[in-house]
Amino acid sequence: MINRQELKQLQSLTSVPALSILLPTHRTSPDNKQDPILVKNLVNEATERLREEFSNRELAPLLNNLDKLVNEIDYPHTLDGLALYVSHDFAKLYYLPFSVPARVIIDQTFATRDLVYGMHRSLRYWVLLLSQASTRLLAGTAETLEEVQDKNFPMEMTGPGGTAPLPYHADSSYLDDRHRRFFQQVDSALTYYDDQEFLPLVVGGVDRQVSFFQEVTQYPQSITGIITGNFDKATLPELAPQVWSAIQPVRETQRQDALQELENAVNAQMVVSTIGEVWRLANEGRGKLLLVEKNYHVPAIVTEDQHLQLVDEPGGTEVMDDAVDEIIEAVLAKGGNVVMVDDGSLSLYQQIALILRY
Incomplete structure (x- = not known):
């Protein structure tokens, strides 16, 4: 899932020409067999349009970047859309969990409208599955879940009560305090992903651990849903229906709030x-x-x-x-x-x- 920081970086790049190629793709066979054909057709269209305005010498670095990027596309693992952004000194592709119309855009900046639309049309949110053994972070876009696996997550509770045994004299209040401290670390790590964006957050886990997280989190206003249970081994397809039920009402609320804000602003001129x-x-x-x-x-x-x-x-x-x-x-x-x-x-x-x- 492209985040707001990546989007801002993409929007800040200025280059002539800046080529954007967007298209819908398919997750399953046999539909996905048509995806490479559509990519080839759009690349041909882009190349023809570019050659009408620029010389072969001017285009060489861009076309070289475009060829490399097209060769990187992992067609068996595409989602619902694909976006390719290419200039003389930049090339990046994004697999999108939402469909976009097939378009070739040549401009001074990259065309990000369809990404912005997809990000807003398809509700984006986080899912935090609490566990001392393996706290997991999932990025949600509509009904699609992607697991974050990086330097922060999954996160394991280390030390006494986690990777090490409890001290002989420890009681239940000691272990509760250890859990609170661990979930403070989890909460701090969330800042890396949600800085200044404050997406809705679904929290999952056993009741006691959810309660501890609610005590220590700096994002109480972002928690829009709670699912209970042990999700250490749950697969993404198993999680998706339960998570979607918890988050679905948020999207309509956001749109209605925006239209109400518009009405209020009209009255205030x-x-x-x-x-x-x-x-x-x-x-x-x-x-x-x-x-x-x-x-x-x-x-x-x-x-x-x-x-x-x-x-x-x-x-x-x-x-x-x-x-x-x-x-x-x-x-x-x-x-x-x-x-x-x-x-x-x-x-x-x-x-x-x-x-x-x-």
């Missing part, structure tokens, strides 16, 4: 909803919350006086294939938030609305 004004104020850092209908895309250019001017068709280095993507990036880069809503939800606001800080 703190909303703009023409794309030109949204563009200007987002880039000035005045955007608190951007609401966008999920299928709203418009190509545009920036005029000499820095105004946004819509055009009929994408194409050419001066044209942004999707101005909405650029607005999303600007809002996030300035510390604002983005919520994608269903088509038609913003019919009174021309499909896009920006709630202002001031």
